[in-house]
Amino acid sequence: MNLYTNLSNAFNHFPEKEAYIFLNESTTYKELHRMVNKFAHSLSKQGVGKGDMATMDEEGYFYIVDRKKDMINVGGYNVYPREIEEVLYDHPDIVEAAVIGVPDESYGEAVKAFVVSKNETLTEDELKRYFDDKLVKYKRPKFIEFLSELPKNTTGKILRKNLRNIGQQTQVK
Numbered sequence: 001m002n003l004y005t006n007l008s009n010a011f012n013h014f015p016e017k018e019a020y021i022f023l024n025e026s027t028t029y030k031e032l033h034r035m036v037n038k039f040a041h042s043l044s045k046q047g048v049g050k051g052d053m054a055t056m057d058e059e060g061y062f063y064i065v066d067r068k069k070d071m072i073n074v075g076g077y078n079v080y081p082r083e084i085e086e087v088l089y090d091h092p093d094i095v096e097a098a099v100i101g102v103p104d105e106s107y108g109e110a111v112k113a114f115v116v117s118k119n120e121t122l123t124e125d126e127l128k129r130y131f132d133d134k135l136v137k138y139k140r141p142k143f144i145e146f147l148s149e150l151p152k153n154t155t156g157k158i159l160r161k162n163l164r165n166i167g168q169q170t171q172v173k
Contacts, residue, residue, distance in 0.1 A: 070160065072101030072109050074138045079111060084141065087134050091127070093119035096150050098158045102143065113141040114163055151172055 072079040081099035088097035097115040101109035115127070124144045131140040149163040 068163035
């Protein structure tokens with residue numbers, strides 16, 4: 001059974017839902033056998049978890065939604081940072097954006113956005129109002145922090161781990 005068949009069978013049981021992607025091919029295991037300790041958390045009977053969540057449309061095309069470890073659980077609802085970041089990038093004053101989950105006493109997690117703006121007068125309240133007609137309430141950031149730049153690695157990838165360290169200092173009530 002190939003990857004497509006495995007995925008499409010899973011999606012046929014759960015249409016219009018996100019699903020975690022597993023690879024179940026011998027070449028995958030050959031590559032990982034020397035690094036079992038590093039990848040032990042991603043091994044299961046279904047295969048090797050790649051960390052991606054995906055959906056499948058009616059025609060059988062797969063779409064990566066986001067990374068599972070980045071998913072935010074707001075009161076039982078799955079919130080994918082990428083969706084919120086795309087809305088932020090549509091704002092004319094936003095240069096960079098990243099979204100994480102922060103602890104919330106009522107909902108488990110709340111959405112926090114880190115943004116770099118080219119407009120120094122842009123406020124948190126203005127940005128929150130921007131979301132009103134673009135996202136359902138539970139997906140809207142409860143906290144927005146403006147930074148001069150987002151932390152990145154040497155290849156330019158935004159370092160969410162560093163943002164989580166900053167964000168965990170925020171407890172939204």
